[in-house]
Amino acid sequence: MxxxxxxxxxxxxxxxxxxxxxxxxxxxxxxxxxxxxxxxxxxxxxxxxxxxxxxxxxxxxxxxxxxxxxxxxxxxxxxxxxxxKSCLPSAAPGFEDQVIAIGDGRTRSFALTKAYRSGASTYHRPIAKPVVGSVRAGIGGAQVFPEINYVVDHRIGRITFHEAPDTGAEITAGYEFDxxxxxxxxxxxxxxxxxxxxxxxxxxxxxxxx
Structure with a gap:
């Protein structure tokens, strides 16, 4: 198909x-x-x-x-x-909305996900179709910027950084999605x-x- x-x-x-x-x-x-x-x-x-x-x-x-x-x-x-959205319906997506990975100093490409939490349980949903132009990203609590620091494959929902994030750094993202x-x-x-x-x-x- x-x-x-x-x-x-x-x-x-x-x-x-x-x-x-x-x-x-x-x-x-x-x-x-x-x-x-x-x-x-x-x-x-x-x-x-x-x-x-x-x-x-x-x-x-x-x-x-x-x-x-x-x-x-x-x-x-x-x-x-x-x-x-990666955030509440009433809010605008921000770069700290979702923690999608933890840096290991080598990996540059990460899949977008959205966490659904209730009590002690959390479900991580793969996000395969982010909306073009909507993705915001951060590394270690600091915002980074498209083209300058990363690119997004909107066909499969992956974000690729030009340089691998440091070990232990939280990789975060916000977005709209289909x-x-x-x-x-x-x-x-x-x-x-x-x-x-x-x-x-x-x-x-x-x-x-x-």
């Missing part, structure tokens, strides 16, 4: 419904106790692109986007309005009369691993 580095129209994803999905396997023992396990390290997000449509022009834009991606064939970027997705259907069925009456089409979108 090819991936198109193009974002689904953000004005249409704004009204979409969706979020993270986990897969948990549960076995109930004869005693009533449970054994729970998961084959997934990371969550997978699902959305309904049809929920953001408000006019026939919106529908036309989605159909054009769908055709250009050849249905399920090609992936694309999706803005998840509920979770698209979710890599594809359509989860090869068919869009819609009636103009029902759409005008308020019935929106079901256009499922699902996250892909890249």
């Amino acid at each position: 090819a991936f198109h580095e193009v974002r689904f129209p953000t004005n249409l994803s704004f009204g979409a419904i969706g979020g993270p999905e986990r897969r948990t396997e549960i076995v109930t023992m004869a005693s009533g106790f449970e054994e729970r396990n998961t084959p997934w390290t990371h969550a997978r997000r699902r959305f309904d692109a049809g929920m953001g449509l408000r006019s026939l022009d919106d529908l036309a834009a989605v159909i054009a986007f769908f055709e250009a991606r050849s249905g399920q064939l090609h992936g694309f970027r999706w803005k998840d309005w509920s979770d698209h 979710v890599p997705v594809r359509f989860d259907t090869d068919r869009i069925a819609v009636s103009v009369s029902s759409f005008q009456a308020g019935q929106v089409p079901d256009i499922p979108v699902i996250e892909v691993r890249v």
Whole structure:
């Protein structure tokens, strides 16, 4: 599957419904106790692109986007309005938002991640599709600057410094990001009369691993 580095129209994803999905396997023992396990390290997000449509022009834009991606064939970027920053939704990304690594004096390239904390548990989510121009970075609490100190590969979510950070130095980053997705259907069925009456089409979108 090819991936198109193009974002689904953000004005249409704004009204979409969706979020993270986990897969948990549960076995109930004869005693009533449970054994729970998961084959997934990371969550997978699902959305309904049809929920953001408000006019026939919106529908036309989605159909054009769908055709250009050849249905399920090609992936694309999706803005998840509920979770698209390294910081709180009300804040602007800053270079100290996320600790992504600790320097070892040799490594220059680091993957972007986002930490989700609750109590004593922390989940580190890989960020594969940062938004171009949004990445801020720091080394040891001091901000460094793009092109001068580092470059970002926005296709895979990696930041590469021109010189390896010192051993023990915290590597931090802040950014906005998209979710890599594809359509989860090869068919869009819609009636103009029902759409005008308020019935929106079901256009499922699902996250892909890249």
